[in-house]
Amino acid sequence: MSDFKTTEIIFGPQHPGIHGNFGFRLELDGDMVHRARVVPGYLHRAFEKLMEQRTWMQNIAIVPRICVPDPDVNEVAYSMAIEEIMGLEVPRRADYIRTIILELSRIGSHLMGLGGLGGAIGLYTLPMWTNGDRDYILDLFEQLTGARVYHIFIWPGGVRWDMPDNWPRKVRKVLDHIEKQLPSYWSIFFESKVTDARLIGLSPFDSDWAIANSVTGPNLRATGVSYDIRRDDPYAAYEDLDFDVITRKDGDGMARALVRYFEVGQSIRIIREALDKMPSGPVRAKTPPPMAFMVPPGDAHARVESSKGEYGYYVVSKGGKYPYRVHVRGPSFTHGIDVLEQVLRGYEISDTALITGTLDVCPPDIDR
Amino acid sequence: MVEDSLDHTKAMDPLKGDYKPGSIKLEGALERIKRLIDGVEVEARSIKRGVIKVDPKLKDLVLKNLKEMGFDHFVLLTCIDLIDEDRFELVYHTWSYGTKGLIMVKTTIDREDPSIGSVVPIFRPAITYEREIKEMFGVDFPGNPRLTQFILEDWEGPPPMRKDFNALQYSVERFGTDIRYPKSLPPHLLNDGGDDNE
Known part of the structure; x- marks a missing residue:
């Protein structure tokens, strides 16, 4: 069988099962994927080049667009890198508000990811429910920041303004609702025999392989590595808050889905605790006005844990009004290209969209 | 997967810290690199961030040693166009799960006909970063098995992330x-x- 014939097909970006704007070139041997090549770039907007031509503060409006389902990690990481270069001290209350925003965003992104998994196995009830519940979170963002998806709310030195008086009460109400919904998601998705048949044993990898290939986030924790930037390289208010790092041992599609599912519960716990412990005080450090915002020469690498994995911003300043270089480390840049190409080999074409879904690939952070 | 008394807000079986490849301190790692290899500059910015400046010829040796010390998570490879100095700066970011620290290995290469050996044999994830830098900055990485077209389809202009573009x-x-x-x-x-x- 050294000379078998393969067929090449183009899968995505128009395929209904594809996750976002990217595609594959699949070399198929019958139904089996013999070789997969990821084709990114449909969403490339040259943000890194654009950011070198915009002022430090104008870039706050650009960065959230780098990850659509989980935009706030970009604002926080970019701000943290600038704060490190400038030596800015962020008020504690702003750290707590940032934490709440990040966790709400994580819940929204995980709900969307779980819904996508449901869609990929033909279970369309789950995406209806999860996306419906995600909308309550977007409502909360709208009440706090005025925008639903890209909030442009976090900036170097803190957040733009304080929470409205009744906002914490509304957050708690939404959290109660999502907590009540979790068992429904569980019973419709994780108790389904179809889910078991499709996800158990799907594209497994072990922890050594995952680390050697820079897999991060829930995909790494699904292989048994208890590692979370929130706990191991803490930022915002995570040091003060108590939460579990969810791990599973199997490293397969089911383990990855379960890690995401249980992280929603942990995020609810973190937000409740942050609301309870919320300190009083200002929400912004004293910074220069936005149009005269200058950053002294230096460089910094800020890392945050997004819902997809490790998010990082490496910012270089040569002094002045514009950044010299901003490099974004999106989690999908490793697990969405090289890792995906490796794990797809040997699976059927019908599993392609599902494997992409269990890895939670976010094409915008590859393209940026 | 049915469990009646399942608490959906709790972890099912959290494993706590079963992966500990090493517990060397970040300053210790930097000191060791300085002792082992001549001609490197090290700087510990904090207990979690360190910087090593090294000649491009020695960067493989530094990265191999870092990997042996537990810095086995390859985070990022950044290229910076230092047009005033006529150099490209390459920054290799590595993280250690045991030490819980990030070390940035910085090296500069000539801007004319830029080329630097690939680190794919040491860190596999560099394969995509090098592929992107080849396209965006025009830096060649001999030894990388996959320097094919990445994002810029049918591109005929100069590398677009360079400062003079x-x-x-x-x-x-x-x-x-x-x-x-x-x-x-x-x-x-x-x-x-x-x-x-x-």
């Missing part, structure tokens, strides 16, 4: 756009690609 001028020349720009356009957009940092 002017996106506006390129699109006018390439696509024949004839629009009048407002006089209030910031000068850095009309000059050489945003290098104006006055």
Whole structure:
């Protein structure tokens, strides 16, 4: 069988099962994927080049667009890198508000990811429910920041303004609702025999392989590595808050889905605790006005844990009004290209969209 | 997967810290690199961030040693166009799960005909980063098995992330756009690609 014939097909970006704007070139041997090549770039907007031509503060409006389902990690990481270069001290209350925003965003992104998994196995009830519940979170963002998806709310030195008086009460109400919904998601998705048949044993990898290939986030924790930037390289208010790092041992599609599912519960716990412990005080450090915002020469690498994995911003300043270089480390840049190409080999074409879904690939952070 | 008394807000079986490859301190790692290899500059910025400056010839040796010390998570490979110094700076970011620290290995190469050995044999994830840098900055990485076209399809212009690439001028020349720009356009957009940092 050294000379078998393969067929090449183009899968995505128009395929209904594809996750976002990217595609594959699949070399198929019958139904089996013999070789997969990821084709990114449909969403490339040259943000890194654009950011070198915009002022430090104008870039706050650009960065959230780098990850659509989980935009706030970009604002926080970019701000943290600038704060490190400038030596800015962020008020504690702003750290707590940032934490709440990040966790709400994580819940929204995980709900969307779980819904996508449901869609990929033909279970369309789950995406209806999860996306419906995600909308309550977007409502909360709208009440706090005025925008639903890209909030442009976090900036170097803190957040733009304080929470409205009744906002914490509304957050708690939404959290109660999502907590009540979790068992429904569980019973419709994780108790389904179809889910078991499709996800158990799907594209497994072990922890050594995952680390050697820079897999991060829930995909790494699904292989048994208890590692979370929130706990191991803490930022915002995570040091003060108590939460579990969810791990599973199997490293397969089911383990990855379960890690995401249980992280929603942990995020609810973190937000409740942050609301309870919320300190009083200002929400912004004293910074220069936005149009005269200058950053002294230096460089910094800020890392945050997004819902997809490790998010990082490496910012270089040569002094002045514009950044010299901003490099974004999106989690999908490793697990969405090289890792995906490796794990797809040997699976059927019908599993392609599902494997992409269990890895939670976010094409915008590859393209940026 | 049915469990009646399942608490959906708790972890099912959290494993606590079963992966500990090493517990060397970040300063210890930097000191060891300095002792082992001549001609490196090390700087510990905090207990979690360190910087090593090294000659491009020695960067493989430094990265191999770092990997042996537990810095086995390859985070990022950044290329910076230092046009004033006529150099490219490459920054290899590695993280250790045991030490819980990040070390940035910085090296600079000549801007004319830039080329630096690939680190894919040491860190596999560099394969995609090097592929992107080859396309965006024009830096060659001998030893990388996959320096194929990445994002820029049918691209004929110069590498676009270089500081001397002017996106506006390129699109006018390439696509024949004839629009009048407002006089209030910031000068850095009309000059050489945003290098104006006055």
